[in-house]
Amino acid sequence: MLAAMPPTPDATAPGAAVPDREVSDRGHADACPGALRLHPADDGSLARIRLPGGLLTDRQATALADAAEALGDGELETTSRGNVQLRGLAPQCAADLADRLRAAGLLPSDTHERIRNIVASPLAGLDATASADVQAWVRELDTRLCASDWATGLSGKFLFALDDGRGDVAALDADVTLIAGSGGPALLRLGRSTHGLPVEPGQEVTAVLDAARSFLDALRADGRRAWHLREVPDLLPAGSVPLPAYAGTAPEVGALPGGLSVGLRFGRASAGQWRSLVAASAGRLRLTPWRGVVLPGAPAERLPALAEAGFRTEPGSPWERATACTGLPGCAKSRADVRSDAARALGAAIGAPGAADASGVAAGPSGVLPVHWSGCERRCGHPAGRWVDVLATGHGYRVTVNGPAAAPTAVDVTNEEMAEAVAEARRTTK
Numbered sequence: 001m002l003a004a005m006p007p008t009p010d011a012t013a014p015g016a017a018v019p020d021r022e023v024s025d026r027g028h029a030d031a032c033p034g035a036l037r038l039h040p041a042d043d044g045s046l047a048r049i050r051l052p053g054g055l056l057t058d059r060q061a062t063a064l065a066d067a068a069e070a071l072g073d074g075e076l077e078t079t080s081r082g083n084v085q086l087r088g089l090a091p092q093c094a095a096d097l098a099d100r101l102r103a104a105g106l107l108p109s110d111t112h113e114r115i116r117n118i119v120a121s122p123l124a125g126l127d128a129t130a131s132a133d134v135q136a137w138v139r140e141l142d143t144r145l146c147a148s149d150w151a152t153g154l155s156g157k158f159l160f161a162l163d164d165g166r167g168d169v170a171a172l173d174a175d176v177t178l179i180a181g182s183g184g185p186a187l188l189r190l191g192r193s194t195h196g197l198p199v200e201p202g203q204e205v206t207a208v209l210d211a212a213r214s215f216l217d218a219l220r221a222d223g224r225r226a227w228h229l230r231e232v233p234d235l236l237p238a239g240s241v242p243l244p245a246y247a248g249t250a251p252e253v254g255a256l257p258g259g260l261s262v263g264l265r266f267g268r269a270s271a272g273q274w275r276s277l278v279a280a281s282a283g284r285l286r287l288t289p290w291r292g293v294v295l296p297g298a299p300a301e302r303l304p305a306l307a308e309a310g311f312r313t314e315p316g317s318p319w320e321r322a323t324a325c326t327g328l329p330g331c332a333k334s335r336a337d338v339r340s341d342a343a344r345a346l347g348a349a350i351g352a353p354g355a356a357d358a359s360g361v362a363a364g365p366s367g368v369l370p371v372h373w374s375g376c377e378r379r380c381g382h383p384a385g386r387w388v389d390v391l392a393t394g395h396g397y398r399v400t401v402n403g404p405a406a407a408p409t410a411v412d413v414t415n416e417e418m419a420e421a422v423a424e425a426r427r428t429t430k
Contacts, residue, residue, distance in 0.1 A: 008347075011332070012229075014428075015354075019407070029155055030155040030157065030227060032048070032114055032138075032155065032156025032157055032300075033046050033047060033048045033085075033156075034047070034048055034050070034113050034114040034156065035047055035048065035049045035050070035097065035098065035101055035106070035107055035113050036094065036098055036099050036107075036110060036113060037114065038089060038091060038094055039092070041087065041330055041331060041332075042329055042330055042331060042332045043073065043087055043329060043330040044073065044087060044088035044089050044090065045087075045088075045089040045090065045091050045093075046085055046086070046087050046089065047072075047086045047094075047097060048079070048083055048084070048085050048114075049064070049084045049085070049101065049106060050083050050084070050114065050116035050117060050118075051082060051083050051084060051106070051287060052114060052116050052118035052120075052138050052139075052141070052142040053082070053118055053119070053120035053134075053135065053138035053142075053162070053286070053315065054083075054119065054120065054122060054172060054285075054286045054287035054288060054289070055135070055138065055284070055285075055286055056094055056284070056285040056286075056287065057105075057283065057284055057285075058281055058283050058284065058285070059104060059210075059276045060104045060105060060106055061274060061277065061281075061285050062275065062278055063087070063100055063101070063103070063104035063106070064084055064106075064274065065228075065271040065272075065274040065275050065278075066100070067087050067097060067100050067101075067272075068274070069271045070096075071086065071089055071090070071093040071096060071097055072086045072087055072088040072089045073087050073088030074088075074270055074271050075087060075088075075266050075268055075269070075270055076269050076270075076271065077268050077290075078264060078267040078268075078269075078287050078291045078292075078293075079267065079381065080289050080290075080291070080323070080381050080382075080383065081119055081159060081289055082119050082122075082286075082287040082288055082289050083117070083287070087326075087330065092110070093370065093427055094123070096428070098110075108142075109146040109148050111152055112145060112146045112151060112152060114156035115145065115151055115154040115155075115156065116142055116145060116146070116156060116158060117156070117157070117158060117159045118141060118142060118159075118160045118161075118162065119159065119160070119161050119162070119169045119172060119174065119289045120134050120135070120137070120138050120161070120162040120163075120164075120169060120290040121134055121162070121163055121164040121165075121166055121168050121169055121395050122168075122251055122261075122286045122287075122292075122294045123164075123166070123168075123251055123256065123258075123294065124164040125164075125258070125296075126256065126257055126258030126259055126294070126296055127256070127257040127258055128257075129164065129165065129166045129246050130164040130165060130166070130180070130184065131164060131165035131180035131181060131182045132164055132165065132180035132204075133182075134162050134163070134164045134180065137162045137178065137204060137205055138162060140205045141160060141162070141208060141209070143204050144205060144209055145209070148209065148212055150216060151209075151213075153216045154212060154215075154216065155227040155228075157227045157228065158175050158212070158227065158229075159172070159174040159175050159176075160174060160175065160176050160177075160178075160208060160212075161174035161176070161177040161178070162177075162178050162208075163177060163178065163179040163180060163246075164180050165179065165180040165181065165182050166249075166250055167179075167244075167246035167247050167248065167249075168246075168247070168248060168250070168251075169248075169250070169289060170189070170246040171246040171247065171248025171384060171385060172248065172289060172384045173191075173192050173230075173384045173385075175190075175212070175215070175229040175230070176188070176189075176190060176208050176211045176212055176227055176229065177189040177190075177288050178199070178204055178205075178207070178208050179196065179243075181198075184198070185198040185199055185200065185201060186198075186199045186201075186204050187241070188197065188207050188208065188211060188242065189243060190211055190229055190235055191228065191229040191230035192230050193240075194242060194243055195240035195241060195242055195243060196240060196241060196243045197239060197240045197241075198239070198241065202406045211229075211235065212229075214225055214417060215229045215232060215235065217233050217429055218235060219232065225248070226336060248384065248385055250288060250289075250290035250292065250321070251288060251290075251292060251294060252315050253292065253311075253312050253313055253314065253315055253320075254313055254314060254315060255300040255303060256294075256304065257377075258296060258297065259282075259293070259294055259295050259296040259297055259298050260280070260290060260295045260296075260298040260299075260300065260302065260303060260306070261288075261293070261294050262277070262292060262293050262295070262303075262306050262311040262313055263290075263291070263292045263311060263312030263313075263319070263320070263371065264291055264292065264293065264310060264311065264312070265310075265312065265319055265343075266291070266322075266323060266324050266339055266342070266343075267291030269310075269311075269321065272309075273309050273310055273311070276296070276305065276306065276309040276311075277293055277306070277309075277311075279305075280295060280298055280302040280305060280306055281295045282295065282296060282297035282298050283297075284296050284297070290321070291305065291323060293311075299348060318346045318412070319346055319382070320368065321368060321369070321370040321371065322342065322346055322370070322371050322372075323370070323372045323381060323382075323383065324338045324339045324342045324369070324372065324373035324374075324381075325338060325372075325373065325374050325375050325376075325378075325379070325380040325381050326339075326375070326380070327339050327340075327373070327375040327392075328347030328375065331335075331375060331376075333375065333376045333378065334375025334376055334392065335375055335376060335392040335393065335394045336375055336392035336394075336397075338373040338374065338375045338390075338392055339373070341373065341392075341397075341415055341418065342373040342390070344415075345418050345419035345422055346419075348419040367390050368426055369386060369387055369401065369425070369426045370383040370385075370387040370388065371387065371388040371390060371422055371425070371426055372387055372388070372389060372390065373390045373392075373397075374389065374390065374391050374392065375392045376391075376392070379390070379391070382402075384403075386401065386402065386403030386404050387401075387403055387405050388400070388401055388402070388422060388425040388426055389402040390418065390422060393412065395412075395414075396412060396413050396414040396415055396417070396418070397412075397413055397415070397418050397421075398410050398411070398412050399411045399412075399413060399418070399421040399425050400423060400425075401425050411425075
């Protein structure tokens with residue numbers, strides 16, 4: 001096992017300077033936005049609030065809705081890492097936003113806030129699948145990350161994944177993944193390795209932290225600059241075992257064992273919609289890496305109100321596993337208003353005869369490829385694994401099936417032809 005590293009207390013006082021990273025070998029610095037480091041966009045500044053495990057209390061969720069209304073454009077965005085973004089912020093509101101987040105318990109460390117990227121199985125503990133208390137892992141990892149001075153060397157893109165054994169977040173290609181074992185030890189996966197290292201019971205979070213620190217040590221040893229663990233030689237020591245292929249299946253929307261699951265179109269919700277989630281919850285919310293929300297303990301009779309509020313509550317829609325970047329007018333780098341174009345394409349699929357078959361959605365979430373619209377080659381927020389890439393070209397879109405074992409055949413289409421091209425690509429067998 002990787003050697004244990006004791007945490008070093010974070011002695012930095014609130015309000016201290018947020019550490020910056022050196023310029024990478026890509027030629028630019030890690031510019032990931034945070035709760036304190038606002039990112040300038042065409043529609044105002046953007047703040048990204050890290051939510052380890054996607055976990056929120058109802059009080060914290062309400063505080064985010066209040067901040068969106070008081071300081072931003074009144075909208076909240078969920079990300080592919082279960083975090084929340086506020087947009088349309090005035091640059092001078094940074095101190096006010098930080099005070100609101102601290103009061104709600106959403107900013108435990110000024111110096112570590114951008115590296116608290118932790119995804120976890122959103123249904124952990126709600127059904128009979130879980131093989132470990134993943135929520136306890138989330139809390140311990142977050143606490144120890146914030147107490148480790150060395151951890152500030154990680155980039156704002158470095159991702160931890162804690163999987164309860166069902167293989168959902170294990171498929172997200174995180175930098176360090178911990179997978180609970182069924183009747184055996186947990187397995188530690190580094191980057192996109194096909195092997196995992198067994199971890200002694202009780203040492204799971206220590207092994208995760210050791211892996212992250214070993215990554216930073218490797219960078220210092222050879223003078224390299226990298227953001228992700230996959231960019232350095234395999235750090236996994238001897239004794240690893242082959243890993244199975246993980247399905248990466250998102251929770252279906254609707255009533256589930258132990259709670260409710262709803263989807264947000266393109267991951268966006270107004271502050272009013274957000275408050276309807278709080279009203280329907282049983283006090284806690286879990287944001288998923290698939291831009292959905294799980295409400296543990298919420299009864300099924302609250303689904304109609306959530307559907308009325310505009311959330312997806314029934315499976316079998318072309319909107320399932322459909323995502324898009326911000327696009328115009330919010331991002332100056334975008335070549336198109338991708339969300340409007342994507343919404344029209346998905347709406348056309350909904351309104352067409354035999355739409356479920358045409359879009360490939362009838363088979364359910366496991367039988368349809370994810371699709372992501374991007375305004376430029378950065379492809380912000382695209383899914384992991386195999387997916388349909390819909391890239392704005394300035395004259396229309398280029399549609400390609402992307403990812404492992406995908407045939408790199410691109411089709412250039414006009415906006416009017418896009419819906420049919422996307423439906424055809426999504427029919428591709430996974």
